[in-house]
Structure formats: structure tokens, C-alpha cells
Amino acid sequence: AVVSTQSTGDVPGEGQPDGCAIFYHGDRFSLADFHHRQLLNQMKHSTGSLAMATKLECIEDGASILVVASHLKGGPKTDQTRLEACQDLAAFVEEHSSPNDMVILGVDV
Numbered sequence: 001a002v003v004s005t006q007s008t009g010d011v012p013g014e015g016q017p018d019g020c021a022i023f024y025h026g027d028r029f030s031l032a033d034f035h036h037r038q039l040l041n042q043m044k045h046s047t048g049s050l051a052m053a054t055k056l057e058c059i060e061d062g063a064s065i066l067v068v069a070s071h072l073k074g075g076p077k078t079d080q081t082r083l084e085a086c087q088d089l090a091a092f093v094e095e096h097s098s099p100n101d102m103v104i105l106g107v108d109v
Contacts, residue, residue, distance in 0.1 A: 001023070001024055001025075001026035001029075001031070002021055002022065002023050002024075003021065003022050003024075003031065003034055003052070003054050004019060004020065004021035004022070004052075005019060005020055005021075005036040005050060005052045006018070006019040006050075007019065007038060007048070007049075007050045018048070018049070018050060018071050018073075019050075019071070020036075020050060020051070020052050020069040020070065020071050021069070022052065022054045022067050022069050024054075024056055024067070027059070028058065028059055028060070029056040029057065029058060029059060029065070030056065030057050030059055031054065031055075031056060032055040032056060032057045032064065033053075033054070033055035033096070034052070034053070034054050034055070035052065035053045035092075035096050036050065036051065036052040036053070037050065037051060037092065038050050039051055039070070039072075039084075039085040039088045039089055039092070040084075040085075040088050041081060041084040041085070041088075042084050042087075047072075047073065047081050047082075047084060047085040047088070048073045048081075049070065049071060049072045049073050049081075049082075049085040050070065050071060051068060051069070051070040051088075051089050051092050052068070052069050052070075053066055053067070053068045053092065053093065053096040053097075054066070054067045054068075054069075055067075055096070055101070063102070064098065064100065064101045064102070065101065065102045065103075065104060066093070066096060066097045066098075066101045066102070066103045066104070067104045067106075068089075068092070068093055068096075068103065068104070068105045068106070069105075069106050069107075069108075070085075070089055070105075070106070070107045070108070071107075071108045071109075072085050072086070072107060072108070072109045073085070074109045082109070089107070093105065
């Protein structure tokens with residue numbers, strides 16, 4: 001099974017729309033929850049990066065796993081933007097995780 005999201009591509013100078021996907025074994029896990037958002041900088045403007053959080057439940061024992069994927073913008077002069085996107089990503093993970101969740105985070109730059 002797959003869950004995916006795509007950015008709007010509406011940030012000036014950021015190029016084409018971007019996307020993320022999470023693939024999982026549908027015979028071993030069920031989709032319990034899904035959230036996505038554009039990552040923001042400290043001024044609450046879009047960084048052009050996005051994140052998605054997918055909560056999966058193990059069919060066998062009911063254990064929860066939060067799988068988070070993000071694609072951060074790269075290139076020259078983006079260090080501060082990536083730092084601020086990572087700060088927002090950390091808040092996004094905290095917002096959607098529970099104390100007992102295993103969290104798997106994958107980030108592509």
C-alpha cells in the first residue's frame with residue numbers, strides 16, 4: 001500500500017511541485033492516521049518543503065508506528081531555510097506522535 005502527498009509548488013523561486021510517499025505492507029499494517037503539511041520558517045511562511053506523518057498499526061499485535069517522510073529543499077543559500085524547516089518538522093513529529101509510538105523518520109535533501 002502507499003500513502004503520498006504533493007506540495008502546491010506555489011513558493012516563488014522554488015521550482016516545481018514536490019512530493020513524498022510512504023510504502024508499507026498492507027498485509028502487515030493498517031493505516032490508522034495520516035497528516036501532511038508545508039513546513040514553515042520562523043516567520044510562518046512556507047519553506048517550499050513538505051512533510052507527511054502516517055500512523056500505522058501492526059495487524060498482528062496492534063502496536064503503533066509513526067512513519068514520517070519529508071523532502072527538504074536543497075541548493076545554494078538554503079542552510080537557514082533547511083534549519084527552520086527541520087525545526088518545524090520536529091514540532092510536526094511531536095504533534096502527531098504518542099509517548100508509546102515508535103517513530104521512523106526519513107528525510108531527503
